[in-house]
Amino acid sequence: MMQVPTPASKIDGTRFREVLGSYPTGVAIVSCMDENGMPVGMVIGSFTSVSLEPPLIAYLPMKSSRTFARMRGASTFCVNILAADQEAVCQHIASPVEDKFAGLAWHLSPEGNPVLDGVVGWIDCNYASVTEVGDHYIVLGGVLGMQLERDTAPLLFFQRGYGRFSPGPLIAAAERDTIEAVRLAELGRDSMTALASEFNAECSIIAAVGGDVVYVALENRSPHWRLRSRLGFRVPCAPPLGPLFVGHPGAPADTQWLQRLGRADEEMTARSVAQLERVRSRGWSIALQGPQDAENLDEMVELYTNAHRTPAQERRLLAAAKERSNLHEPADLLEDVAYDVLHLSVPVRDASGQVVLVLRLSALPRAVHMTQIRLWLQRLQHAATGLEQAVAARRETQLS
Structure with missing residues (x-):
């Protein structure tokens, strides 16, 4: 020896x-x-x-x-x-x-x-x-x-986490995808501004790029939520985050999405599967406000957005998302219960049915009932339909 x-x-x-x-x-x-x-x-x-x-x-x-x-x-x-x-x-x-x-x-x-x-x-x-x-x-x-x-x-x-080396060309490719998403989002700028003004809220457009969900356009008209701008912020597309994108370009497939849970127990995995199925059945996504969401989540998201983040910072954000997963995609939304909605999201699809963007309302008034939530959804879906038409027209112009 x-x-x-x-x-x-x-x-x-x-x-x-x-x-x-x-x-x-x-x-x-x-x-x-x-x-x-x-x-x-x-x-x-x-x-x-x-x-x-x-x-x-x-x-x-x-x-x-x-x-x-x-x-x-x-x-x-x-x-x-x-x-x-x-x-x-x-x-x-x-x-x-x-x-x-x-x-x-x-x-x-x-x-x-x-x-x-x-x-x-x-x-x-x-x-x-x-x-x-x-x-x-x-x-x-x-x-x-x-x-x-x-x-x-x-x-x-x-740092006790798994990852990969990303050479310059791969980073450049991700940047190109982000720029394309920003260009598509600009097609919905007027609708986004109108929704934010109508509901005194924050309206944003997000895209899936390289397995993350990125805020590519944003308008904040909320008198109650003067937060730091989330423009450019990104979060991992991992349970319970980003379910509308799962299985579409720029986002992980179903099994890859679930694998990002890490060593999750059967209950957590089953909950994530049920949430994904619920989102697909409803055609929209909802997350409720937790007691300490605002500052804690924003700080962790900002750290994750940093290109030089460490695996430890990523683990903290994923752990926080897991801890509040029961606030995402609740199975029962009752008529006589008042809810604090963190964000409400609907998909924007291209001509082939792929989700290319998600339109989101957040920084919303608290303690609202399903009547108000349905109104938000109706307006979001109407705006998403208009954006889909604009995306299709842009693609047709590019091909002609």
């Missing part, structure tokens, strides 16, 4: 993880077939290249890992480099289920190790050495073979 020098003062474990967690690492799954011929794998964030001559890689499993103990019986192993869209695969392998490969698509490498379908690439190795260091092993692998499978971005781990 390698001797590790003891620091003069004890390092706090929480601070150690916090500081080292600010350095992003790639995410991989090491796999092999155990002595019983069963596939086994473990998630690692410590994979690195070591040497070109001879070709060596390394990773650092914990000494207490029971999975690694099973893997030591094999003569070879395979490093699966995960793609950015394989977070769900990563979480499944990291979960405590007994058969971690059940339900996953995989095939065998030339050395007979499991290779997960859809990975960026894989590397077959033998055990060059295994050295004890502190509470981990350093495993050196001698490279036997390797293959790139997909030309795509890898999955990254940073």
Whole structure:
């Protein structure tokens, strides 16, 4: 066992993880077939290249890992480099289920190790050495073979959150989509201003861009809600947020939307599914006001909107959204109950039926009954129909 020098003062474990967690690492799954011929794998964030001559890689499993103990019986192993869209695969392998490969698509490498379908690439190795260091092993692998499978971005781990690297061209593409959404929203400027003035409220137009929901136009005529302008603000399209966009361009599909819940319990997942179905059945979306929504939510949304936000900031916003999820898309809206409406939204569709924008009323008077809510909805839907006609006319002009 390698001797590790003891620091003069004890390092706090929480601070150690916090500081080292600010350095992003790639995410991989090491796999092999155990002595019983069963596939086994473990998630690692410590994979690195070591040497070109001879070709060596390394990773650092914990000494207490029971999975690694099973893997030591094999003569070879395979490093699966995960793609950015394989977070769900990563979480499944990291979960405590007994058969971690059940339900996953995989095939065998030339050395007979499991290779997960859809990975960026894989590397077959033998055990060059295994050295004890502190509470981990350093495993050196001698490279036997390797293959790139997909030309795509890898999955990254940073501040206890998963993410992806976005090179300049991808950011530019998202900016182009946002600019196009702003141009479409301008077609509804007059209707938006009229609605805000009629109801002394805030009327906004939002779009789905790169998996987020972005405020692309806004008019605030509320005497009660003089908030900082939300123009340009974005929130993640994740339960319970953005249900009108789910399954349409710029937004995640149903399963991807639900996956953004993270490790949610069955009750939370079932609630999100029911909310999505309710929105689609109604054709509109409603969220009610919580007791501490105004400042807390705006502050977190502003942090999320920052291009240099951290995963920790994103987690805080997602956690806040989860906590108030019961205020979104309530199943029963009773005639004799007064409601505080946070926002009311209707879709704007193109000629093919895709949701391209959402028209929203917010900063509304409090304690209103269903009669008033239905009036807001009627006016919103009328304005959305006019905007749909303007969008269709613009597209026809562009094609002619």
